[in-house]
Amino acid sequence: MHLVFYLSTMLSFIFRRLWLSALVCLTVLVISFMLTHLSGDLAASIAGPNATAADIAIITKNYGLDRPLVVQFFDWAGHVAEGDLGRSYLFHVPVSGLIRERLPVTLALGLTGLIIAMLIALPLGIIAAMREGSAIDRGIMLIALLGQAVPGFWLGLLLIVLFGLNLQWLPISGIDTWKGYIMPGFVLAFSAIPALMRLTRSGMIEALCADYIRTARAKGLSTTTIVLKHALRNAAMPVVSITAVQLGFMLGGSVVTESVFAVPGVGYLAWESITKNDFPVVQAVVLFLAVIYIALALLADMMNALLDPRLRI
Amino acid sequence: MKTADDTQPLWRRRRLPAFGRLATLLGASIVVTAFVVAIFAPYLTPYDPFAQDLNLRLVPPVWMESSHAAHLLGTDQIGRDYLSRLIYGTRISLLIGVLTVITSGLIGVTIGIVGGFYGGRVDALVMFLITCRLSIPLILVALTVVALVGSSLTVVILTLGLLLWERFAVVARTTTMQVRNLDYIAAAQAAGASRAHVLVREVLPNIASHLVVVATLEMALAILLEAALSFLGLGVPQPLPSWGLMIAEAKEYMFFSPWVIVTPGVALFILVLGINLLGDGLRDMLRTDLRHRGW
Numbered sequence: 001m002h003l004v005f006y007l008s009t010m011l012s013f014i015f016r017r018l019w020l021s022a023l024v025c026l027t028v029l030v031i032s033f034m035l036t037h038l039s040g041d042l043a044a045s046i047a048g049p050n051a052t053a054a055d056i057a058i059i060t061k062n063y064g065l066d067r068p069l070v071v072q073f074f075d076w077a078g079h080v081a082e083g084d085l086g087r088s089y090l091f092h093v094p095v096s097g098l099i100r101e102r103l104p105v106t107l108a109l110g111l112t113g114l115i116i117a118m119l120i121a122l123p124l125g126i127i128a129a130m131r132e133g134s135a136i137d138r139g140i141m142l143i144a145l146l147g148q149a150v151p152g153f154w155l156g157l158l159l160i161v162l163f164g165l166n167l168q169w170l171p172i173s174g175i176d177t178w179k180g181y182i183m184p185g186f187v188l189a190f191s192a193i194p195a196l197m198r199l200t201r202s203g204m205i206e207a208l209c210a211d212y213i214r215t216a217r218a219k220g221l222s223t224t225t226i227v228l229k230h231a232l233r234n235a236a237m238p239v240v241s242i243t244a245v246q247l248g249f250m251l252g253g254s255v256v257t258e259s260v261f262a263v264p265g266v267g268y269l270a271w272e273s274i275t276k277n278d279f280p281v282v283q284a285v286v287l288f289l290a291v292i293y294i295a296l297a298l299l300a301d302m303m304n305a306l307l308d309p310r311l312r313i
Numbered sequence: 314m315k316t317a318d319d320t321q322p323l324w325r326r327r328r329l330p331a332f333g334r335l336a337t338l339l340g341a342s343i344v345v346t347a348f349v350v351a352i353f354a355p356y357l358t359p360y361d362p363f364a365q366d367l368n369l370r371l372v373p374p375v376w377m378e379s380s381h382a383a384h385l386l387g388t389d390q391i392g393r394d395y396l397s398r399l400i401y402g403t404r405i406s407l408l409i410g411v412l413t414v415i416t417s418g419l420i421g422v423t424i425g426i427v428g429g430f431y432g433g434r435v436d437a438l439v440m441f442l443i444t445c446r447l448s449i450p451l452i453l454v455a456l457t458v459v460a461l462v463g464s465s466l467t468v469v470i471l472t473l474g475l476l477l478w479e480r481f482a483v484v485a486r487t488t489t490m491q492v493r494n495l496d497y498i499a500a501a502q503a504a505g506a507s508r509a510h511v512l513v514r515e516v517l518p519n520i521a522s523h524l525v526v527v528a529t530l531e532m533a534l535a536i537l538l539e540a541a542l543s544f545l546g547l548g549v550p551q552p553l554p555s556w557g558l559m560i561a562e563a564k565e566y567m568f569f570s571p572w573v574i575v576t577p578g579v580a581l582f583i584l585v586l587g588i589n590l591l592g593d594g595l596r597d598m599l600r601t602d603l604r605h606r607g608w
Contacts (some may be wrong), residue, residue, distance in 0.1 A: 020441070020444065023441065024441070024444050024445050024448055027441075027445045028445065028448055028449065031445070031449060035454060035457055035458070035461075036457065036461070038457075038458060038461045038462060045461060142336075145586070145589055145590065145593065146586065148533075148585070148589055149533070149582050149583075149585040149586035149589055150582055151537050151540050151541065151557075151578060151581050151582070151585075152541070153540075153541055153544050153545075153557075153560070154540075154544075154560060154574065154578035154581065154582075157560070157564065157567060157574050157578075158574070158575075158578070160567075161567055161568070161571045161574075165568055248448075251450075252450035252451060252452065252453060253452060255450075255452050255453050255456065255545075256452060256541050256544075256545065259545060267453075270453055270456075271456065271545060274453075274456050274457055274460045274547065275460070275546065275547075277460075282453075282457050285453065286449070286450060286453055286454060286457070289450040289453065290448045290449055290450060293447070293448045293450070294448045297444075297447070297448070
């Protein structure tokens with residue numbers, strides 16, 4: 001009986017959550033289309049400031065921009081549904097190919113960032129929680145506060161000057177070797193560390209107050225066992241879900257980091273395309289990053305629901 | 314448990330630990346100083362921030378060799394006084410911060426209060442809007458909008474204002490849900506107050522302190538985002554002395570004279586830190602306040 005109940009609530013939760021995600025995807029599809037039509041005259045934007053009226057007319061006709069907006073939207077949306085994200089105005093190749101080419105770099109960078117963020121944030125958060133209210137705790141929270149105030153792109157430049165130029169430990173830009181991932185990965189991680197650290201800390205504080213911790217202590221278990229086996233497992237849930245969400249934010253934030261370090265990923269592609277008026281690419285990258293975020297948020301919710309039945313109602 | 318302290322305004326209450334009080338005080342003084350500097354910028358600057366002097370390019374700050382005593386923080390690549398530009402930059406950052414927060418606050422608080430108060434389908438719609446907003450890549454969309462509409466201070470403020478409302482909405486929604494069933498709301502409704510009156514005069518003042526904390530967070534975020542947008546060349550246009558833009562312009566020269574990127578970055582860091590410290594302090598005061606009331 002329990003199993004049936006469990007499965008039915010779980011299935012209904014999954015169904016509702018999938019339905020919501022699909023709706024959000026559709027909305028994002030509309031938004032990313034509308035976004036590039038903001039200027040009113042897309043053809044003039046593509047042609048650039050030096051174009052003549054004749055140039056603009058040719059572009060308008062070639063790209064089908066003279067059709068009603070609704071027709072253009074459904075034409076584009078139909079192609080997107082088939083996996084065709086349009087063609088780049090600049091490179092004259094399918095956008096999906098461009099993204100696929102650049103995606104591994106951005107994913108590798110995002111994962112590097114995530115790993116660095118977790119390696120720094122989790123231990124610090126746990127230590128702060130274990131010594132709640134002490135000078136160590138305050139020091140760690142102060143680091144989080146200081147970290148939040150550092151502009152990521154500026155940190156990147158400082159690192160380039162320090163480690164790239166003065167010490168010459170790491171390459172200044174590009175990703176020719178694995179070393180190229182270290183600085184951009186760290187900068188990307190930096191944005192996620194404060195949130196991750198605060199959440200680990202508050203989750204651990206809550207977990208350490210629970211009755212089962214007292215029981216474990218009464219049983220005479222060592223502090224290490226208690227913290228790592230009992231408290232951490234219970235504090236992990238919100239941390240795991242925010243990690244998924246932070247990865248989504250990191251991929252979105254890769255625009256800045258990749259531009260600073262000239263990392264040829266999706267974010268750099270987007271920035272180049274924006275500055276060069278290559279709007280099909282911009283549109284596609286916005287949609288693509290949004291869909292990745294939606295998928296990650298869905299995944300986080302699913303994991304939470306699996307671990308905590310209270311959330312499924 | 315009511316104490317004499319409860320009747321005091323939030324900032325007079327003395328329940329914060331010494332460390333927290335000090336941090337909050339530091340934050341508050343940074344923010345106040347920044348506003349004073351921004352308002353009185355013309356009287357504080359030694360030079361016109363736009364005046365070029367091509368004979369005095371990239372003069373280093375006073376603590377370095379071959380500096381000029383007349384230019385405390387040196388000059389930029391076309392000989393503009395760095396200190397003057399930094400001082401005027403305070404205006405841009407604060408303008409962006411304050412106006413963005415007003416715009417996004419109006420949007421987010423309205424959406425959040427309505428969702429939290431009415432619940433049901435209205436709330437479902439509000440949650441949907443928040444989810445959609447969160448899934449949109451913030452910086453990418455802001456860059457695209459500025460690229461298409463054209464870069465100006467107004468465009469940056471409106472773009473960020475239209476994008477940064479979700480935290481206001483989330484907090485306004487949850488706090489409204491907490492107060493909507495309290496007695497004074499029912500009393501106001503029983504007394505025949507209109508819906509608008511209840512929302513604006515009864516609910517809003519009671520959730521306002523939470524919203525102030527969100528406002529500080531969003532202000533700091535808006536200032537950092539403007540700097541990032543300007544750094545990427547799609548924020549505030551030249552020759553305005555935006556700190557992000559100053560870093561972008563100085564980037565070419567950072568390998569020979571690293572200080573050119575250091576000073577504007579430090580200014581950004583101090584301002585954002587000040588706002589965050591103030592926000593954190595306010596939040597802690599609020600938390601002790603709530604605990605006191607038995608929430």
